[in-house]
Amino acid sequence: MNALDDTTLNTRYLANTHVVENVSCELADYNTYAQDTALREAVQREGALWADAELQRFGQLTGSADYLEQGHLANKFPPELDTHDRFGNRIDLVKFHPAYHQFMRTAIQHGLHSSPWTDPKAGAHVARAAGNYLHTQVEAGHGCPITMTFAAIPALRLQPDLAALWEPRITARVYDPRNVPAEQKQGVTIGMAMTEKQGGSDVQANSTRAYPVGQGGPGQAYELVGHKYFVSAPMCDAFLVLAHTDKGLSCFLLPRWRPDGTKNPMQVLRLKKKMGNASNASSETELRGALAWMVGEEGRGVRNIIEMVAMTRFDCMVGSSAGMRMALSQALHHCAHRSAFGARLNQQPLMQNVLADLALESEAAMTLSMRMARALDHRDDRHEDLLVRLVTAVGKYWICKRTPGHAYEAMECIGGSGVMEDSMFPRLYREAPVNAIWEGSGNIQCLDVLRAMGKTPEVVEAFFAELRPTQGQNALLDQQVRGLAKEFADTADLPYRARHVVERMALALQASLLVRSAPAFVADAFCASRLAPESSFNYGALPRGVDVTAIIERATPRLG
Template identity: 50%
Template sequence: MPDTATHEVTNQPEPLADYDLFAGNAGLRDALRFNAPQLDTAPLQALGVRLGSREMQAHARLANVHPPQLRTHDRYGHRIDEVEFHPSYHALMAEAVGAGLHGAPWAGGGGSPHVLRAAGFQLFTELEPSVLCPVSMTYSAVPALQGNAAIAGDWTPKLTNRAYDPVLRDWHGKAGLTMGMGMTEKQGGSDVRANTTRAEPDGEDGWGRRMRVTGHKWFFSAPMCDAFLVLAQSATGLSCLFLPRVLPDGTRNAVAIQRLKDKLGNKANASSEVEFRGATAWLVGEEGRGIRQILEMGMLTRLDCALGTTGLMRQALALALDHTRQRRAFGKPLLKQALMRNVLADLALESEAATALSLRLARAIDRRDDPHEAAMARLLTPVAKFWICKRGSHFAQEAMECLGGNGYVEEGGEGVMARIYREMPLNSIWEGAGNIMALDLLRALRKPAPGADPGADPAAALARELAPALGAHPALDRLVAALPTRIDALATEAEARRLAQDVALAVQAALLVQMSPDFVAAAFCSSRLAGDWGHAFGTLGATADFNRLLDRAMPR
């Protein structure tokens, strides 16, 4: 019988592996120079090499194909309420915690710690976003804990320590701790004032006012964290409470994990539904002012939503660029095809603009003792969360299309693109979906930020932010000139999304004018602001410098 083997493999790209995530990201490096010129980027350089390695990519794959499993009882029938993870999940967590992504800005030392941490968070998202849920919640919980000095004093050193300890046990015996949050209930969702979980007085001790909590949480992410900040109705209203999984005497708290969520994406992370059956918790902040207490958390987790989507955009772009550089069709590499070059250049612009905006927000959080920066933190948080996260799913779909059918399959290295696509909607939904962000922008424009000059005009702060870029492009000048009138005349909430979009585009354009090469800013302003653009990626005008845009974006 003649040899009829037909399985010779040709024209299939090599995986994007063993490469330096940081060295290949010119937009991120420029954003760091602009926002924190004094920053020592050596830790990011080392992190970029580790995160691009085949070893860490294998951990990311395994953590997703072997999702967490709930163990409600042990073999003898005792209730244990534990989640079992694949070893690769723990390897990823140890890497993220070791890099300080969970709490380094609160540990002191060094300038611009939030910018440094933001860049590391973005890089890590390119590898694997799911495990960053408990990392982000730990980061955001630390300042909120200041509402209870005793708990903050005991827990903050271990919440900021770069040691990962996954064992569920008393906090005294652990080198490092993580925290989550429990806000959402099934009847209310984003409307936490509709929460029905109740907290009743249970005496006092060294951590202050102790409460007994009874109720449920419909979305309780990362239930193996050591403690949680939760909202519950007390005698005077909705209160913020510190609720540990293991009590100081070593016994398990009365938290029953009902089931794990079967989610579209975010597979490596365990998200759960829980019941509190008289669980023990301690008051954080003023009783009845729980929403005020968690506002700080909301700003930081929303920053991470923007950073996370930015990282996913960059990874999708890197995969698309590397694939089209190697894959040939119609006699030449895909990267040499005119239409493909337009698509990839357009995606590169979107990715760099997202990086610019998210790192600018991190800088504002670093400098909130400055009135202008406090105002920008308040304004840019909902703007960045709204616009960057809204663009993510469209971006991922277009990047996937660059790989064709290879991008749609889950198997092997190409499966990363499918994973990115499934992950993209999460950051837009989590911590307040688009309408919530647009409404929050309206509140920010009508009320000065905490710490800002009480007489400060938020719209004036935005004008100051945009002023250095005036004169660079006529379309940007027109948009900046129109914004104050639009803000003053805003009469209906129905227009809030468009305002959030246009503020985002104006700030992105102004940042690119100041921090990126001229050909980047010119292409962004001509397309996003001047109308030389269609309604899909890949519709840049012929004046865009495709060669330099693509060269700048190449991952290796």
């Protein structure tokens, strides 16, 4: 007989078709701050060493598996709009997954919406930016209302009577998401309603009108009528709004509820169907006689919100830098665990070239962002104030512009698994273009650079003064600076060349900052790969002689 015994049959029909091996694992339960050498150096260098212990604790939270999962849930279950309750009452209520509320609560409890205003000391903006950088790596969408709440304070202070009424609740570390009048809350959030469909960034084309309830003027009540095409975070308690009066475009503070407890007729028509930024509600609204109070001088609305715009653009820099850091961390972690063709991926020369290049981009973005945070901390210094005026637009343009390509290249390091929706990369990739487009797209940033140079020529002097400390330390950087001087001297068709000029400005600043603060193997590699005439902007084309091993080691996060 050829009958098989029971043992043979059991072995033959077992479903052990494969062994799970040579795969990565989740990058989780690590300290996002402690494992980021470049960030820790920047925090100390830019004046916020006093915040190190708190950032260590915050890094442990933001790197925990449970918290990272909350970021996934906040985006898996996007917000939903109920315009009316079941009895037919207008409520304009946006409902969120509990995970989203957790991020809002954490951000507010840690002062990411207010700490530089409530405790304005040296390093305050740096410490807040570092916390924002860590938190945004986990979940980016909640950052929109946090940023707007933070940025509203400089604009609101132009109207001291309104600031006295609202600022204590805006800066309070209390998150209260209830859809009730602000007077019933200890803490509130602030949104913006600037753009309209016919104008976009050209807010002078707005058609919304403001009609005085009484005598009119700064601090007085108006009723607003119009249509706002992009209103992010419509669940905020009040909004800074642009509308026309007889004297021109003016700024207003519009609460969701009127003082008598009735709902203000700022009506949400729909939530936008966005490709990314899924956890955040962005909406289209109509103002049907919505009550609001004028902020600052009548007819100077754009000037009155310019400081708010500077803050939101700065946060775009930080947010895009954070996206780069998380994408890089995921790629480095994967390549440290997976092998191919007989070696770990992070030991394969071509992959090392790609990973090191991604790490250079990430560190340069974070370094420039933290330098600008220090400038915000010292705006009483003329040089620092001029840098804020000019470099906020430069950095916003370049860092945000580089993020989508960085996200894609990092995703490619993972391979096919990086495209799967159960990984973090689809979310990072969809999020990557957002900051480049919102708060003024690339062309607007470049035109703002030219406008700053035209209105305040001192900004050009401040720019070159910022580069001067590294003069003579790197030949390629010196060459870049000389080339920029020629670009500025040639004013012919400058608007046409603006992107090229701003790009060179950003690279020169990043290179100079790295030369003066980063290890030589980082600074030299950045200059050689970004400033040389034959440089390629495709990642993975670093020239010979770069210490890729040291760059990768510096940037790779470790579990535990």
